[in-house]
Amino acid sequence: MSLRCLTHTGLCVSDLERSVAFYRDVLGFEELGRLAPDAETTSHLLGIPDVDLRAVYLENDGWRLELLHYESPGHVGSSEARPMNGLGLTHLSFRVDDLDEVIQKLEKAGGRVLEQNVVKIRGGQFRALFALDPDGTRLELIDVPGDPRAMPGS
Numbered sequence: 831m832s833l834r835c836l837t838h839t840g841l842c843v844s845d846l847e848r849s850v851a852f853y854r855d856v857l858g859f860e861e862l863g864r865l866a867p868d869a870e871t872t873s874h875l876l877g878i879p880d881v882d883l884r885a886v887y888l889e890n891d892g893w894r895l896e897l898l899h900y901e902s903p904g905h906v907g908s909s910e911a912r913p914m915n916g917l918g919l920t921h922l923s924f925r926v927d928d929l930d931e932v933i934q935k936l937e938k939a940g941g942r943v944l945e946q947n948v949v950k951i952r953g954g955q956f957r958a959l960f961a962l963d964p965d966g967t968r969l970e971l972i973d974v975p976g977d978p979r980a981m982p983g984s
Contacts, residue, residue: 909966
């Protein structure tokens, strides 16, 4: 058995339209489609009784993001930043062309910059930081020229 491909990364969101706008308008994702799956099958698959789920698929640079909004039973958890050493998904990382522009859009759309995590790279010539989307998902934003697919430090 072998893995065929990574299909998407799923994020639970508290306000579907706000999150669609955030990822589209701030980070440049394109909406691919919406899904309201069958409740019985979805409840069984997810292990959530009486689920009413809405999903929106977004894509940027060939990478798909699935935004999941639970009309019922709702979401659990807070929008506070989780510790980076917490088990599981820690963050989404993006290379950006203009960090100041992205920060401005991010804050206007309900996200926030974690000011304590701003770093300067190569003597202050470039910057990287962590921010949160409106639901507290950590976003690493990196403003460094060169191949965005290259491994860090190469």
